[in-house]
């Protein structure tokens with residue numbers, strides 16, 4: 397699903413960026429261009445960023461416990 401239509405950024409790209417180290421909206425804007433045009437994707441992108449960060453923390457905890 398497209399999160400940022402202006403820059404054609406998908407939910408999967410946001411998840412991949414977080415796995416590669418993105419942690420903030422500024423990171424997403426610099427790496428993918430999310431929110432850099434009309435800005436209407438901001439709240440939706442933040443939600444996906446939160447979800448992706450949460451999943452990354454859960455995965456790190458899982459592998460740390462293994």
Ligand code: FES
Pocket residue numbers: 399400401402403430431432433434435436437438
């Ligand atoms: S929809 Fe993301 S900047 Fe316009």
